[in-house]
Amino acid sequence: MTQQQLNKNRHELRRGSLVLAVLMALREQAQYGYSLRQQLIKAGLEVDEGTLYPLLRRLENQALLRSEWRLGEPQGRRRRYYQCTDRGLALSAELWQEWRALEQVLHHLEANK
Amino acid sequence: MNNSQSPSADSWRERYLGAVSRFLPAGEQDDICAELDDMISDKLESQQSDDDEQQMLAVLDQLGHPMRLAAGYHQQALIESEVIPIYRLVLKYVLLISLSIVTLVSLLNVGRTEDFALIQFVLQLAWVLAFDGLVIFAIITLIFQALGKQQLEGFYKNWKPQQLPEFLRRDNKIALGDCIVELLSSTFGLLLLNGWIIPGLLFFNNEKAVAAHAVPEVLALLPWFNLILLLSMLLNLINIFQPFWTRTKLFADATLSLIGAVLLLLAASHSRIIDLALPVGSDFIELEPYVQMFVRSILLIFAVVLIVFGIRSLARALKL
Numbered sequence: 135m136t137q138q139q140l141n142k143n144r145h146e147l148r149r150g151s152l153v154l155a156v157l158m159a160l161r162e163q164a165q166y167g168y169s170l171r172q173q174l175i176k177a178g179l180e181v182d183e184g185t186l187y188p189l190l191r192r193l194e195n196q197a198l199l200r201s202e203w204r205l206g207e208p209q210g211r212r213r214r215y216y217q218c219t220d221r222g223l224a225l226s227a228e229l230w231q232e233w234r235a236l237e238q239v240l241h242h243l244e245a246n247k
Numbered sequence: 248m249n250n251s252q253s254p255s256a257d258s259w260r261e262r263y264l265g266a267v268s269r270f271l272p273a274g275e276q277d278d279i280c281a282e283l284d285d286m287i288s289d290k291l292e293s294q295q296s297d298d299d300e301q302q303m304l305a306v307l308d309q310l311g312h313p314m315r316l317a318a319g320y321h322q323q324a325l326i327e328s329e330v331i332p333i334y335r336l337v338l339k340y341v342l343l344i345s346l347s348i349v350t351l352v353s354l355l356n357v358g359r360t361e362d363f364a365l366i367q368f369v370l371q372l373a374w375v376l377a378f379d380g381l382v383i384f385a386i387i388t389l390i391f392q393a394l395g396k397q398q399l400e401g402f403y404k405n406w407k408p409q410q411l412p413e414f415l416r417r418d419n420k421i422a423l424g425d426c427i428v429e430l431l432s433s434t435f436g437l438l439l440l441n442g443w444i445i446p447g448l449l450f451f452n453n454e455k456a457v458a459a460h461a462v463p464e465v466l467a468l469l470p471w472f473n474l475i476l477l478l479s480m481l482l483n484l485i486n487i488f489q490p491f492w493t494r495t496k497l498f499a500d501a502t503l504s505l506i507g508a509v510l511l512l513l514a515a516s517h518s519r520i521i522d523l524a525l526p527v528g529s530d531f532i533e534l535e536p537y538v539q540m541f542v543r544s545i546l547l548i549f550a551v552v553l554i555v556f557g558i559r560s561l562a563r564a565l566k567l
Contacts, residue, residue: 182311184315184316185319187282189319191320
C-alpha cells in the first residue's frame, strides 16, 4: 500500500463521516463556519474550508440546517450562523445508529481475524 | 470586510473574492462571498503577524485556487463538481467564439442576398445558433466527463495568490447581462443605420408610409458612426470574455462614448437632418420642421446619455 492510497482512502472515510459530525456539532447550539471548523479540529477531525463551507450550504439546501446572519461575539461582526432543523436532528439520530451498527460490525471482524 | 487591514492586504482579499465569485453559482455569489470574507477575517484574527500583506497572502494560499474553492458550491450533475468551474469557463469561451463567428458569417451573407426577408433570416439564424450551440455543448461536456478531476490537480496545486491580477477586484466586475445588452444595441444600431433592417426611416402620412433618408451632410458621418459601433461591439465582446474593468478598457469605453456623442452633436447641428420623400403638394410638408425637431431631440438625448457614460467611465479609469 502506498502513502497516496492511504491518504486517498483516509480522506474518503473522513469525508463520509463529515455530514454526521457536522449535524452532531450543530444539534445543540448554532455556530458559524469558522467556529464549527475549530470545534471539529479540536475534536480531531481535520477539515478544510473548501469542504466545510459548501457542505453547510448543501445541508441547508436539503433543509437539514437553517442559517441566519446575525451579530457575533466578540468582534461584533455579522456572521452566518447554522443550526440543525428537526429534519437534521432526526437524520443525525438515524446516522448515529447506523454508525454504531457499523462500528460493531468492524469490531466483530477485527475480533475474528 | 475587515477595514483594519492595510490597503494592499485588502486589495488581495478583494481580488481573491472577485476571482471566487466568477465561478460561483449565479444568484448566490454575494451571499457566499460575504461568508468567505468573514471567514478570511476570522483566519487573520487567529494569526498574529506584523505584516498584514504577507499574512493575507498566507491565508489565501491556505484557501487554495479560487476555482477549487468555488467548485465545492456546485452540485454534481453531468460533470464532477471539482471540474465544473473550468468546464463552464471553457464552454462559455468556445460557445461565444463559435456562435459569434456563425452570426458574423450570416450577417455578411445578408449583403449578398437579393431578396432579403428579416423574419426568415432571424428564424434561420436562431435555428443555426441553437443547433451549433447544442453540438458544442455535447462535445465539451463529453470531453470534460472523460477528463475527470485528477487531470486538474496540478493546475490547482501550482497556484499562488500573487498570481491574482488587480482587475479581479469585485468592484470591477461587469455584469454579463450589461455586456450582452450593449453588444446587441450596437449591432442593432449598425444594422439600422445602414438600412439593413428598414430601408430608411419611415413616417406615416394618412396611412401612407413616407420614407426618410439622412441628408448628404449627415450621411457623410455614417462611416464614423459605423466605426464607433464596430469598436463598441468589439469592446463588449472582450468584456464578455473578461468581465472586469481595466484602466485601458475604461479609457477605450470613455473615448468611444465621447466620440459617439460628438458625432451625434455634429449630426444634430445641421438645419435639416433628414429628407422626406414627399409628393409635391403634400399636406405633410407643414409638419416637416416638427419632424426635423423630433429627430434632432432624439439625437441630442442620445448625445447627452453618451456624454454622461463617457465622463463616468473616465472618472472610474482615473480612480482605478
